[in-house]
Amino acid sequence: MSTTPSLSLLILPMILLASVPFGPFEAQVPQEPNPDSHYQLGPDSFPREGVLKGEVRGPFVIPSQAYPGTQHTYWVYVPAQYDKVVPANLMIFNDGQAFKNMEGDLRVPNVLDNLIDRREIPVMLSVFINPGRTPEQPEPTPQEWGDRTTNRPTEYNSLDDKYARVIVDELMPALEKEYNISKDPSHRGIGGASSGAIAAFTVAWHRPNDFRKVLSLIGSFVNLRGGHAYADMVRNSETKPIRIFMQDGRNDQRGVGRSGNYDPLRDWFLQNVRLKDALVEKGYDVNYQWGIGRHSQKHGGSILPDMMRWLWRDHPVSTDVKDMVERSFNAGKK
Numbered sequence: 498m499s500t501t502p503s504l505s506l507l508i509l510p511m512i513l514l515a516s517v518p519f520g521p522f523e524a525q526v527p528q529e530p531n532p533d534s535h536y537q538l539g540p541d542s543f544p545r546e547g548v549l550k551g552e553v554r555g556p557f558v559i560p561s562q563a564y565p566g567t568q569h570t571y572w573v574y575v576p577a578q579y580d581k582v583v584p585a586n587l588m589i590f591n592d593g594q595a596f597k598n599m600e601g602d603l604r605v606p607n608v609l610d611n612l613i614d615r616r617e618i619p620v621m622l623s624v625f626i627n628p629g630r631t632p633e634q635p636e637p638t639p640q641e642w643g644d645r646t647t648n649r650p651t652e653y654n655s656l657d658d659k660y661a662r663v664i665v666d667e668l669m670p671a672l673e674k675e676y677n678i679s680k681d682p683s684h685r686g687i688g689g690a691s692s693g694a695i696a697a698f699t700v701a702w703h704r705p706n707d708f709r710k711v712l713s714l715i716g717s718f719v720n721l722r723g724g725h726a727y728a729d730m731v732r733n734s735e736t737k738p739i740r741i742f743m744q745d746g747r748n749d750q751r752g753v754g755r756s757g758n759y760d761p762l763r764d765w766f767l768q769n770v771r772l773k774d775a776l777v778e779k780g781y782d783v784n785y786q787w788g789i790g791r792h793s794q795k796h797g798g799s800i801l802p803d804m805m806r807w808l809w810r811d812h813p814v815s816t817d818v819k820d821m822v823e824r825s826f827n828a829g830k831k
Contacts, residue, residue, distance in 0.1 A: 532748040532790050532791055533746075533795040536788070538604065538799060541607070541612065542802065544607055551610055555572035556572055558571075559668060561629055561663055561667060562666075563667065564651075567631055568632065569627060569668070570636060571624055571625060571668065574609060576610070577610075579620060582677070583620070584678060584684075585621055585622045585677060586684040586809070587623070587679065587686070588624070589624045589688070589708075590623065590624070591687070591694075592628070592637065592689055593626045594637050594642075595639050596625050600639075609805075616814075618809040619809060622672075628647045628648055628653065629652055630643065630648060635647075649692065650721070653692035653693055653717075654692050654721040655723075656724065661704045664687065665704050682707050683710070686708065687708050687710070687711060687712070690716075690794055691715050692721070694714055694715065695716050695718055697713065698739075701739045701741075702730075702739070705739055711741040712808060713743045715746065715765065716745065716765075718771075719763050724768070731772065731779055732779065736781060740782040741782070741784075742807055744785070744786050744797045744804070745765065745785075746788045746790030746791055747787065748789060749766045749769075749792045751767075752764035769787075
């Protein structure tokens with residue numbers, strides 16, 4: 498069952514309806530204007546003159562022991578300011594092919610270039626990792642995220658620790674052979690959209706001693722493979738040292754099938770709000786923004802720079818009045 502954010506439109510008699518994996522919204526989605534139409538990328542999502550550009554290296558491939566017979570493709574963004582002597586922060590993005598797409602709604606390398614340049618986030622490496630696939634299966638693309646052709650539904654929507662093992666036990670050792678990465682879990686984040694977002698939360702949930710920052714766009718905290726249970730799991734567990742920024746839209750998939758029956762466990766917006774409420778009640782460091790959008794990255798892409806600023810809002814700064822380096826753009830090590 499697909500949760501891929503790129504959704505086609507179905508034409509039914511007299512009504513244009515948004516397609517969802519389990520049926521249309523039965524005219525719940527406003528037809529005019531498009532709820533996503535007002536979300537535009539801001540200046541920090543585009544190249545800026547004078548800003549040093551990082552390098553996206555790859556693709557690289559690692560075999561998986563957590564999911565035998567599969568492999569994961571990934572790319573590494575290395576900022577121009579990276580100094581191998583200084584441990585770098587780290588951000589991982591699931592569905593990497595979409596987050597690194599420089600023609601898409603997210604354009605993460607541009608965002609990182611601009612924020613690092615102005616010292617609004619620390620110098621950080623970023624990894625764009627795709628869902629696992631067997632060698633004969635096609636690589637996901639920005640148009641086809643792999644729900645029907647890869648291991649994405651199993652890896653991303655399951656609540657067990659297998660995908661956390663992919664990130665912590667398989668990906669991290671490969672990265673640490675090449676790069677100097679901070680061992681501090683508060684210096685490490687992971688994010689994604691839709692099923693990639695719940696997968697990011699699952700990694701932090703199982704391995705908070707490795708990852709403590711989560712970025713969630715239109716998260717699939719619904720009953721695909723039991724994801725709706727997280728709200729109760731949060732309430733019934735000890736508070737974990739996780740910081741999370743959640744985004745969703747009121748016109749996300751709302752759980753009304755072709756028959757017109759409503760299933761609250763398949764209501765993306767409801768379940769995002771439920772999880773947010775549980776996190777707040779338990780004292781988590783949580784921020785959120787509910788927009789008007791659909792199941793897409795339009796809204797999330799437009800606020801992605803702010804989400805990154807908030808997640809890393811407490812990175813160290815110098816208050817020395819004579820520190821002119823701190824008060825200049827980040828040119829890195831001379």
